[in-house]
Each structure stands twice: as structure tokens, then as C-alpha cells.
Amino acid sequence: xxxxxxxxxxxxxxxxxxxxxxxxxxxxxxxxxxxxxxxxxxxxxxxxxxxxxxxxxxxxxxxxxxxxxxxxxxxxxxxxxxxxxxxxxxxxxxxxxxxxxxxxxxxxxxxxxxxxxxxxxxxxxxxxxxxxxxxxxxxxxxxxxxxxxxxxxxxxxxxxxxxxxxxxxxxxxxxxxxxxxxxxxxxxxxxxxxxxxxxxxxxxxxxxxxxxxxxxxxxxxxxxxxxxx
Amino acid sequence: xxxxxxxxxxxxxxxxxxxxxxxxxxxxxxxxxxxxxxxxxxxxxxxxxxxxxxxxxxxxxxxxxxxxxxxxxxxxxxxxxxxxxxxxxxxxxxxxxxxxxxxxxxxxxxxxxxxxxxxxxxxxxxxxxxxxxxxxxxxxxxxxxxxxxxxxxxxxxxxxxxxxxxxxxxxxxxxxxxxxxxxxxxxxxxxxxxxxxxxxxxxxxxxxxxxxxxxxxxxxxxxxxxxxx
Numbered sequence: 001x002x003x004x005x006x007x008x009x010x011x012x013x014x015x016x017x018x019x020x021x022x023x024x025x026x027x028x029x030x031x032x033x034x035x036x037x038x039x040x041x042x043x044x045x046x047x048x049x050x051x052x053x054x055x056x057x058x059x060x061x062x063x064x065x066x067x068x069x070x071x072x073x074x075x076x077x078x079x080x081x082x083x084x085x086x087x088x089x090x091x092x093x094x095x096x097x098x099x100x101x102x103x104x105x106x107x108x109x110x111x112x113x114x115x116x117x118x119x120x121x122x123x124x125x126x127x128x129x130x131x132x133x134x135x136x137x138x139x140x141x142x143x144x145x146x147x148x149x150x151x152x153x154x155x156x157x158x159x160x161x162x163x164x165x166x167x168x169x170x171x172x173x174x175x176x177x178x179x180x181x182x183x184x185x186x187x188x189x190x191x192x193x194x195x196x197x198x199x200x201x202x203x204x205x206x207x208x209x210x211x212x213x214x215x216x217x218x219x220x221x222x223x224x225x226x227x228x229x
Numbered sequence: 230x231x232x233x234x235x236x237x238x239x240x241x242x243x244x245x246x247x248x249x250x251x252x253x254x255x256x257x258x259x260x261x262x263x264x265x266x267x268x269x270x271x272x273x274x275x276x277x278x279x280x281x282x283x284x285x286x287x288x289x290x291x292x293x294x295x296x297x298x299x300x301x302x303x304x305x306x307x308x309x310x311x312x313x314x315x316x317x318x319x320x321x322x323x324x325x326x327x328x329x330x331x332x333x334x335x336x337x338x339x340x341x342x343x344x345x346x347x348x349x350x351x352x353x354x355x356x357x358x359x360x361x362x363x364x365x366x367x368x369x370x371x372x373x374x375x376x377x378x379x380x381x382x383x384x385x386x387x388x389x390x391x392x393x394x395x396x397x398x399x400x401x402x403x404x405x406x407x408x409x410x411x412x413x414x415x416x417x418x419x420x421x422x423x424x425x426x427x428x429x430x431x432x433x434x435x436x437x438x439x440x441x442x443x444x445x446x447x448x449x450x451x452x453x454x455x456x457x458x
Contacts (some may be wrong), residue, residue, distance in 0.1 A: 067326075091294070102280065201404070
């Protein structure tokens with residue numbers, strides 16, 4: 001497959017973009033990464049995703065596909081000869097889709113709430129998030145069926161959907177000096193996170209924690225400057 | 230298939246529940262409808278969907294599946310011998326998934342904004358929604374490829390995802406005395422809406438507009454009473 005067949009419009013610190021990178025790596029698909037500049041939107045992005053104007057967008061044979069989880073499913077369906085990403089059993093697929101939606105709908109918003117300014121809001125957010133981490137530990141046992149990944153023996157849809165956020169989860173842990181995933185409370189997740197991040201398809205995709213912390217400081221400074229204007 | 234194999238926890242005025250009913254009808258699957266009481270949540274619902282505590286939940290062979298669009302995909306995958314719901318081409322599937330997500334993420338919230346109290350907010354909401362209706366007209370032409378449904382010749386995933394909201398769309402049109410779908414501005418959608426609502430799998434599922442208007446009045450009165458407490 002020529003590199004030009006698949007283009008990915010994205011930015012490397014975005015977990016949503018990382019999902020697509022990991023899925024493409026899993027299927028050994030060469031692609032051209034077109035880095036979007038933070039704070040700007042390229043002509044190609046606006047043309048390819050006129051509805052949401054957001055990354056990631058994957059362009060395959062000149063046709064754009066938007067929304068990270070939709071792209072991951074598309075990759076799995078088009079390159080069906082590679083390792084499968086979605087579970088083969090319909091019920092397992094439904095569970096993987098349920099928890100993958102939970103990441104964006106509930107879990108990540110809760111993670112962001114941890115960065116609230118007020119101490120009271122922060123405490124409430126931490127309590128809520130710790131309950132969610134217990135749910136994840138349980139989901140890992142059920143979906144993974146005692147194996148190494150949410151997808152069982154191999155990285156699958158839910159590993160990608162949730163695992164892509166491990167970089168920002170670690171940023172939160174470091175900045176707020178808390179532990180969200182640890183050997184004592186979430187032993188299943190702790191082992192999984194290590195296996196996931198050292199997997200061939202993932203290594204080098206999720207940026208290092210220090211780099212993300214640097215970026216977070218830049219984002220915060222910009223947001224503060226904007227709110228003062 | 231014995232009726233007891235498939236149970237649906239729902240309430241008939243819910244478009245999310247209607248999606249599942251239509252998908253089951255399309256596949257000619259018998260099911261037991263367990264009506265949830267408005268304002269209460271049954272033990273079975275809380276047990277079956279402990280994360281979101283929301284309808285619809287479909288229970289198939291004692292296993293619960295939650296979230297309407299996940300259930301519709303599950304139905305399509307399990308009863309794969311019936312008419313297919315998702316398009317067979319991966320790109321068409323990605324488009325159907327994109328627009329189906331748009332219904333819940335953007336379009337329905339915009340429809341609800343129309344019921345704002347302030348005149349200015351209402352005018353802005355109407356303008357936004359009319360732009361979206363033009364997007365839908367365009368999406369219908371592209372996804373349906375000039376045929377009768379978003380799914381082409383037959384009702385498919387996106388027909389179900391969007392069409393299930395036609396009842397509440399008509400309520401909005403009647404109550405606010407506006408037209409969101411009409412022959413002049415959205416001729417494609419106008420014909421589609423008629424075909425969709427008179428389809429065998431849909432007839433009798435989406436409640437009549439007058440009934441929904443009555444319900445909307447009850448909801449409003451309850452919300453008002455709650456806000457005064």
C-alpha cells in the first residue's frame with residue numbers, strides 16, 4: 001500500500017489522533033501524517049471535516065473519514081485481513097462499544113474536572129473518578145476475561161479507545177500528585193497499562209509525560225490569557 | 230425465536246427506545262416490551278444498566294445490552310440473516326455512523342434549544358437548526374444516493390437513528406408553528422419522512438404527534454414544579 005493512499009490529519013498530543021495511529025500500526029498500514037498546527041485549522045481539515053472542523057480526519061483514497069472511533073472501526077473493516085480490532089462475538093463487540101463510548105462521554109470529562117480551581121470541586125471530582133477507576137478494573141476483568149488486554153490476548157478496540165488516554169492520565173497523576181491506576185487498588189489496570197504502552201503498535205505514539213506536561217502549561221497559559229481578554 | 234429470548238426495557242415516547250423497536254421489527258424478531266414508568270426506574274433497569282440507569286436496555290438470553298445505537302448494531306450482527314441494517318460498504322458504514330452520532334451529539338440538543346424561553350435564544354436556535362436541516366438534506370442525497378432512504382432502497386442504520394426523532398420533530402413544528410421539513414426547502418427529507426413513517430417496521434412505533442404533545446405538557450409542568458421547589 002503506497003503511503004499516499006492513507007493520510008492522517010492530526011496532532012501527536014491528541015489521544016483521539018493517537019487512537020487512529022495505533023489502529024493503523026496494528027494493521028501495518030503505511031500512512032502520511034499531516035500535523036495540524038495548534039490553534040490553527042488547515043484548509044484541508046476544514047474541507048475534510050466541515051461539520052466538526054476537528055482532528056483526527058483520515059483520508060483514504062481521497063475520501064475523508066471523521067471521528068476517532070468511527071475511523072478505527074473503518075480501518076478494521078477495510079483491512080480485514082490484518083489482526084482484528086473489534087471482538088468477533090457480537091455481545092463482546094457491544095460491550096467494547098459501550099465502554100469505548102464511556103471514555104469520551106463520562107470518564108474523560110471527569111478527568112478534566114480534577115483540574116478545577118476550587119478545592120471542594122476537586123475533591124468531589126477525585127471521588128467520582130476513583131469510582132470510575134473501580135468500574136474500569138471490573139470492566140477489564142469482564143472484557144479481557146483474565147487475559148492481558150481488554151481485547152483478550154491482543155490489543156483491541158477498547159484497549160485503543162481507553163489506552164490512548166494513558167498519557168494524559170499520567171499527566172494528571174503527576175501534576176496533582178495522585179494515583180489513579182496502581183498495583184493496590186487497580187492491579188488489573190496497572191499491568192494492562194504497562195503492557196499496552198510497551199506494545200509495538202503503541203510505542204512512540206503516546207507522547208512522553210514530560211512533553212505533555214509542558215504542553216498542558218502552554219494550554220493553560222493561553223486559556224488564562226484568553227479569559228483575561 | 231421465543232418471545233422470552235428478547236426483552237426490551239423502554240417507554241414508547243422515547244426515540245431512543247423507538248430505534249430498538251424498529252430494528253427488531255425490521256428483523257422480524259419477537260420481543261417482550263417491558264414498559265418503564267415515567268419518573269421511576271425498575272429494579273431490572275437499575276440492575277441491567279447500572280452505569281447510566283437509562284432506557285433502552287435490551288436483554289437477550291439474559292444478557293443486557295445498553296445504548297440505542299449499540300443495540301441496533303448488535304441486532305444487525307446477531308440476526309445477520311435478516312435484512313441488513315448497516316450498509317455493506319465500509320465507507321458507507323462510516324458515513325452512516327457519523328451522521329447517526331450527529332443526531333444525538335448536535336441535532337437533538339439544537340432541537341431542544343428551540344424551546345428556550347427567551348425570544349433571542351429561540352431565534353438563534355432556529356437559525357442553527359435550519360442550517361442543520363440543510364445539512365441533512367445534503368446528507369440524504371449523498372447517503373441515499375438518490376434512492377428512497379438514507380440506507381438506499383431499504384431502511385438502514387441512519388434512517389433508524391434519525392427517523393426515530395420524527396415524532397418529536399413534528400411536536401416542535403406544531404407547538405412552535407414552524408416548518409423544519411417541507412417540500413420547498415427540504416424536498417428529499419419531506420419524501421423520506423413520509424416513506425419512513427409509513428414503513429411496516431415503523432408504523433405504530435413512533436407515537437402520534439397529539440399524544441406526544443400531551444406528554445410534553447406533562448413533562449413541562451413537572452419540570453416547572455421541580456424548579457419551584
